[in-house]
Amino acid sequence: MKIAVIGTGYVGLVSGTCFASWGHEVVCVDKNAQKIDGLERGVVPIYEPGLDELVERNSAAGRLSFTCNLAEGLKGASVVFIAVGTPPRAGQGDADLSFVYMAARELAPLIDDDAVVVVKSTVPVGTGDIVQKIIGSVRKTGTFSVASNPEFLREGVAIRDFLEPDRVVIGVEDERARKVLMKLYGAPLEARRTPIVVTQRRTSELTKYAANAFLATKITFINELADLCEQVGSNVSELALGMGLDKRIGTSFLNAGPGYGGSCFPKDTMALLRTAQDYGVAVRIVEETVTANEARKRRMALKVVDALDGDVEGRTIAVLGLTFKPDTDDMRDAPSVPLIETLQRFGATIRAHDPVGMENASRILSDVEFFDDAYECARNADAVVIITEWDSIRKLDLARLKKTMRQAVLIDLRNAFEHGVAEEIGFRVSAIGRSTTARYDGSTTGALPHTSEQVHPGRKREGAHFEIAGGSNDNL
Structure with missing residues (x-):
């Protein structure tokens, strides 16, 4: 044909x-x-x-x-x-x-x-x-x-x-x-x-918007639960595993992070809202999803500020990963953009690294110094922020990374690293959906004991981090 x-x-x-x-x-x-x-x-x-x-x-x-x-x-x-x-x-x-x-x-x-x-x-x-x-x-x-x-x-x-x-x-x-x-x-x-x-043709057209809006809602839901986990002293990765193994829910798109981006979810949720408005129909869940996601992207900058004791003016921050997800050079609606722009307004100096997205990022971001090498990017930085969980970033030698930095502060917005190991190396870690202040045994450090692998023996465990099936919150 x-x-x-x-x-x-x-x-x-x-x-x-x-x-x-x-x-x-x-x-x-x-x-x-x-x-x-x-x-x-x-x-x-x-x-x-x-x-x-x-x-x-x-x-x-x-x-x-x-x-x-x-x-x-x-x-x-x-x-x-x-x-x-x-x-x-x-x-x-x-x-x-x-x-x-x-x-x-x-x-x-x-x-x-x-x-x-x-x-x-x-x-x-x-x-x-x-x-x-x-x-x-x-x-x-x-x-x-x-x-x-x-x-x-x-x-x-x-x-x-x-x-x-x-x-x-x-x-x-x-x-x-x-x-x-x-x-x-x-x-x-x-x-x-x-x-x-x-x-019917109209049903097919609506299906794409409906599917993307649902997945965007699922991401936003686990992100809001991550905020709750931080306050009550629980672990969002374990929470997602406990939820996701219910076949009615599923594990995909339950990875907490800095908010969804890309070419589809932001555009399609807004287009669905406009269609609903044109026909006089309220889709309140989608409205709240859009609002919550946009607020989250900029709120992540405040998480970086908190990790540096409330002040980033004059500080150098290394951002690792710029694209909205790994394995693409797409910067459309990437969470890295509002985060970097907000930190710059607070007076921070930004250095950045991404395996393939820096050319596109340079067309969007200004006053950012780009580096081909992640370790050079982190040299003399006061903090490293993980925004996109590229495999090459996940595999960084944390001990080597720490030696290049002025201060050993790691803000892991993708839970890409085993935080217990990072803390043992000497990093002060701020992560998504995890608290170091409330543990079941009353301690302020260390990880909870785990029995989840006895329930699901084939799943990879890294300290308090489980690799949830489906990988990243993937979208186009």
């Missing part, structure tokens, strides 16, 4: 490349000539583990190509995916759909008869109806179909999420579109017995 994908951003490039790996002939179309030229030379414009190799392999096999010529890309395509950006409108909160509608207007006179146009961009309810009207203004009714097929890709593991999804959702309004999309997804996913959920 020949497929055209309009847009070579994160969703379009990953989706097009993965469709090609299933054996389809895929043409990715984009107006950015520099980007297309780079892709033709094998230069991938985003950081996603394994994507560059997959692009190279499918391009060499002749299954994947790139062009700026829309007519050329659409010629002979049975399925046309719209995968352009839908960023939030400045000051509005709702999604900017101008790129989606522009793509619809431009493809309308060029698609083959019986082509299925699929909106893969994350869009509000009813967008497919408008796309259908736009195309229908220049084409006869019944000669095309418009469908919805939201993506559920997590940055850092997007290829696996596409090729091994837990479900595929397609929204259709006619039988032809259903048959084409079932053929597209059915064969490669049949062996995995992956559920393909066929819905």
Whole structure:
């Protein structure tokens, strides 16, 4: 089957490349000539583990190509995916759909008869109806179909999420579109017995927003419980384990931290709120989630201030990890940004390190000194703040890190380290959802004894830290 994908951003490039790996002939179309030229030379414009190799392999096999010529890309395509950006409108909160509608207007006179146009961009309810009207203004009714097929890709593991999804959702309004999309997804996913959920188009559109809002709420819930844990002297990692082993709850997205970020959760929760407002429906839980998450990002700066005895003016703070999550260079709505900006307003000097995100971070942050080496970043610092739990940061030699610092203060906002070990080395540790002032035996140091591994012997234990299944609070 020949497929055209309009847009070579994160969703379009990953989706097009993965469709090609299933054996389809895929043409990715984009107006950015520099980007297309780079892709033709094998230069991938985003950081996603394994994507560059997959692009190279499918391009060499002749299954994947790139062009700026829309007519050329659409010629002979049975399925046309719209995968352009839908960023939030400045000051509005709702999604900017101008790129989606522009793509619809431009493809309308060029698609083959019986082509299925699929909106893969994350869009509000009813967008497919408008796309259908736009195309229908220049084409006869019944000669095309418009469908919805939201993506559920997590940055850092997007290829696996596409090729091994837990479900595929397609929204259709006619039988032809259903048959084409079932053929597209059915064969490669049949062996995995992956559920393909066929819905009305509007239901499909709403599903993506609803899923992301629910996960954002789950993250915010455990973050607020972490605050409670700090006050009552309990451990949020153990709390999350005790909750998450209940199959009705699950362990994913129960890792307390500095707040969610990325390209999806902040944008999609706001867009869902705006949709609900447009229809006169109250979604109070989502409203509170958005408010609590934004407040948390800046409140984390106060946690750093508290760890330095209430004053950071003139202090040097090393921030390790800048992107909103590991294994991506994405800085969109990253918790590191408001934290750093708040500390700077309080008078702190910021040094920063991230394995791949510093170039993007430098476009957002000012008056920050960036370092390729984490140990150099921490040299003569009064505190180190862990914001993103990259594997390379988790594996840092804490004893070596301490020797480079002016003061041995560690603020671990991801619970990335075994805090008992850090304290033995000489660090003063401030963590998320843990208190050193209330222990069951009345002591002020040391870790609680654990019996959890007897209940769940396969789970890794690090002092008071459990590796919760599902890893980071992953989102796109």
